[in-house]
Amino acid sequence: MGKTLAEKVWDAHIVRHAEGEPDLLYIDLHLVHEVTSPQAFEGLRLAGRKVRRPDLTIATEDHNTPTVDIDQPIADLTSRTQIETLRRNCEEFGVRLHPLGDTEQGIVHVVGPQLGLTQPGLTVVCGDSHTSTHGAFGALAFGIGTSEVEHVLATQTLPLRPFKTMAINVDGELRPGSTAKDIILAVIAKIGTGGGQGYVLEYRGEAIRALSMEARMTICNMSIEAGARAGMIAPDETTFAYINGRPNAPQGKEWDAALEYWKTLRTDDDAEFDAEVSIDASELEPFVTWGTNPGQGLPLSSTVPDPESFTDEGARVAAERALKYMALTPGTPLREIAVDTVFIGSCTNGRIEDLRAAAAVVRGRRKAENVRVLVVPGSHRVRMQAEKEGLDTIFTEFGAEWRHAGCSMCLGMNPDQLAPGERSASTSNRNFEGRQGKGGRTHLVSPLVAAATGVRGTLSSPADLDLAAN
Amino acid sequence: MEKIIRHTGVGVPLRRSNVDTDQIIPAVYLKRVTRTGFEDALFAAWRGDETFILNQPAYRSGSVLVAGSDFGTGSSREHAVWALKDYGFKVILSSRFADIFRGNSGKQGLLTGQLSQDDIELIWEVLENQPGTEVTVDLEQREVRCADIVAGMEVDDYTRWRLMEGLDDIGLTYRHIDAIDDYEASRPSHKPRTLA
Numbered sequence: 001m002g003k004t005l006a007e008k009v010w011d012a013h014i015v016r017h018a019e020g021e022p023d024l025l026y027i028d029l030h031l032v033h034e035v036t037s038p039q040a041f042e043g044l045r046l047a048g049r050k051v052r053r054p055d056l057t058i059a060t061e062d063h064n065t066p067t068v069d070i071d072q073p074i075a076d077l078t079s080r081t082q083i084e085t086l087r088r089n090c091e092e093f094g095v096r097l098h099p100l101g102d103t104e105q106g107i108v109h110v111v112g113p114q115l116g117l118t119q120p121g122l123t124v125v126c127g128d129s130h131t132s133t134h135g136a137f138g139a140l141a142f143g144i145g146t147s148e149v150e151h152v153l154a155t156q157t158l159p160l161r162p163f164k165t166m167a168i169n170v171d172g173e174l175r176p177g178s179t180a181k182d183i184i185l186a187v188i189a190k191i192g193t194g195g196g197q198g199y200v201l202e203y204r205g206e207a208i209r210a211l212s213m214e215a216r217m218t219i220c221n222m223s224i225e226a227g228a229r230a231g232m233i234a235p236d237e238t239t240f241a242y243i244n245g246r247p248n249a250p251q252g253k254e255w256d257a258a259l260e261y262w263k264t265l266r267t268d269d270d271a272e273f274d275a276e277v278s279i280d281a282s283e284l285e286p287f288v289t290w291g292t293n294p295g296q297g298l299p300l301s302s303t304v305p306d307p308e309s310f311t312d313e314g315a316r317v318a319a320e321r322a323l324k325y326m327a328l329t330p331g332t333p334l335r336e337i338a339v340d341t342v343f344i345g346s347c348t349n350g351r352i353e354d355l356r357a358a359a360a361v362v363r364g365r366r367k368a369e370n371v372r373v374l375v376v377p378g379s380h381r382v383r384m385q386a387e388k389e390g391l392d393t394i395f396t397e398f399g400a401e402w403r404h405a406g407c408s409m410c411l412g413m414n415p416d417q418l419a420p421g422e423r424s425a426s427t428s429n430r431n432f433e434g435r436q437g438k439g440g441r442t443h444l445v446s447p448l449v450a451a452a453t454g455v456r457g458t459l460s461s462p463a464d465l466d467l468a469a470n
Numbered sequence: 471m472e473k474i475i476r477h478t479g480v481g482v483p484l485r486r487s488n489v490d491t492d493q494i495i496p497a498v499y500l501k502r503v504t505r506t507g508f509e510d511a512l513f514a515a516w517r518g519d520e521t522f523i524l525n526q527p528a529y530r531s532g533s534v535l536v537a538g539s540d541f542g543t544g545s546s547r548e549h550a551v552w553a554l555k556d557y558g559f560k561v562i563l564s565s566r567f568a569d570i571f572r573g574n575s576g577k578q579g580l581l582t583g584q585l586s587q588d589d590i591e592l593i594w595e596v597l598e599n600q601p602g603t604e605v606t607v608d609l610e611q612r613e614v615r616c617a618d619i620v621a622g623m624e625v626d627d628y629t630r631w632r633l634m635e636g637l638d639d640i641g642l643t644y645r646h647i648d649a650i651d652d653y654e655a656s657r658p659s660h661k662p663r664t665l666a
């Protein structure tokens with residue numbers, strides 16, 4: 001029997017296999033940031049160990065970094081300590097670091113692909129659950145805990161038990177106005193936030209093949225919101241073209257050798273998945289979440305659901321609780337929900353294509369009066385590119401705040417937070433209670449919906465704007 | 471990692487079940503960047519209460535925590551194990567542990583021994599009637615001894631072996647360093663590097 005993509009990559013990384021024991025898996029790329037690494041480095045220091053492969057390790061500052069006044073000392077003490085600790089650790093252990101202010105600084109999951117470090121067939125880990133992003137290149141990429149970070153730093157390996165595999169078939173063609181974000185929100189709404197537990201998801205089908213690399217990253221990024229360990233997409237010409245010429249991409253003969261290998265990285269026709277799910281992309285409308293987990297989402301044309309309509313007792317209780325927190329009344333059209341803040345950014349939707357898409361919607365318009373619009377590029381490079389294209393001007397003329405790169409309001413570890421009771425339309429990945437600030441209420445949306453919402457002040461899609469203009 | 475074959479120390483009776491990791495160490499302490507020095511964070515919410523067991527002089531030097539069932543449930547934070555170890559605990563005894571907590575403990579050299587609830591009750595009685603009584607935890611014999619109580623203790627073979635050998639996860643992987651060297655020798659040269 002043939003093998004799935006995930007199995008091929010797994011098998012190619014087995015350092016040691018013994019009956020009844022976890023496989024020892026080799027790690028090709030280890031991404032590090034300031035929040036989950038301090039204790040790992042200290043563990044090494046306490047045991048007198050060193051980093052085995054600094055040349056397969058790279059660090060950046062993202063979770064705590066401010067997005068304004070980045071040349072000033074960081075005001076929050078905890079944030080400053082974490083950042084300073086990372087700098088000391090990288091220096092001491094010889095790890096490449098892109099600190100705040102550096103051209104290559106940014107959200108760890110934006111930086112890896114942008115440098116060309118993320119490549120097909122790699123194993124990629126990071127002390128961060130959204131490491132699944134890198135699976136868009138056909139890499140096996142997953143988040144790990146702090147003691148695993150230490151383990152990888154020390155040995156460049158991890159003892160792991162194999163995952164199960166699930167195919168997510170997305171056929172049909174996306175309608176204008178619907179995007180990768182809507183595909184993944186629809187997938188999560190369909191299989192639930194626990195539906196992917198124990199699985200590596202492989203996204204397949206013509207709708208996936210038609211997506212750009214950045215859109216594929218948006219999809220793989222949120223695999224974790226479906227409970228999965230990782231998400232993957234088989235590499236193809238789109239992938240190769242994206243990598244070619246980037247700073248850390250292979251060159252010359254190495255490129256040819258790499259390409260030959262990468263082309264073998266697809267699920268064999270006779271391979272079997274442990275589970276399969278299908279979605280028709282041509283039926284998808286822009287999706288928004290109404291609740292407090294990413295599975296509580298609906299097409300924008302729907303109304304806030306009535307908890308009583310859920311047959312499953314658990315889902316009903318969860319919906320009741322979510323609506324209370326979100327201060328929403330069943331039956332309200334989603335389009336009538338007014339927001340205070342629009343956040344465009346994060347490792348889900350903070351790349352250049354996302355900013356272009358949002359800018360195209362807001363160009364020449366003014367934001368709704370009572371809405372604050374925050375545009376936070378995923379990396380410093382994305383920011384520079386956007387400025388080259390004049391997107392920053394479009395955003396500022398629209399009335400948005402043009403910020404520096406980082407995780408920002410995705411999790412509010414820096415000062416970019418929602419105030420209690422404030423409501424946002426956010427292009428990030430988690431709408432948990434308090435995620436964007438204590439008492440904050442989050443609706444997850446695509447960049448197109450975020451931008452249109454900024455124009456109208458209520459949850460909207462670009463189509464709503466055209467209608468209004470007519 | 472320190473080897474554990476046998477440990478004798480003052481037993482601390484914690485008559486509570488379902489002690490979750492948030493109670494072992496509240497979330498505010500997760501912001502720290504150190505790996506040691508969490509002793510003050512252990513059971514922080516309860517430490518303000520004078521009558522709390524760890525605030526009683528006879529138990530202060532305790533190293534064997536005898537807890538109620540379902541110890542270590544909740545979030546998977548590894549800090550819970552660090553806090554218990556930093557305080558000075560070498561062994562936690564309970565009739566049932568949360569899986570992740572148990573896994574984290576084994577990896578970091580904190581022994582979690584499973585006893586029957588009846589034996590836990592008997593030991594609690596001794597420790598409460600004669601504060602400061604020592605408990606001997608014999609990993610080799612899989613046995614707990616306290617006053618005249620001799621209780622069987624359940625520990626899985628793999629964890630027992632690791633603790634007796636003093637092997638943490640990394641130490642264990644270092645045993646296969648040759649396999650890692652071999653693997654690296656055959657890694658394709660087109661794989662990316664972060665350093666020039």
Ligand code: SF4
Nearest residue numbers: 130346347407410411
């Ligand atoms: S942008 Fe959000 S999800 Fe992504 S790494 Fe940062 S905090 Fe995590």
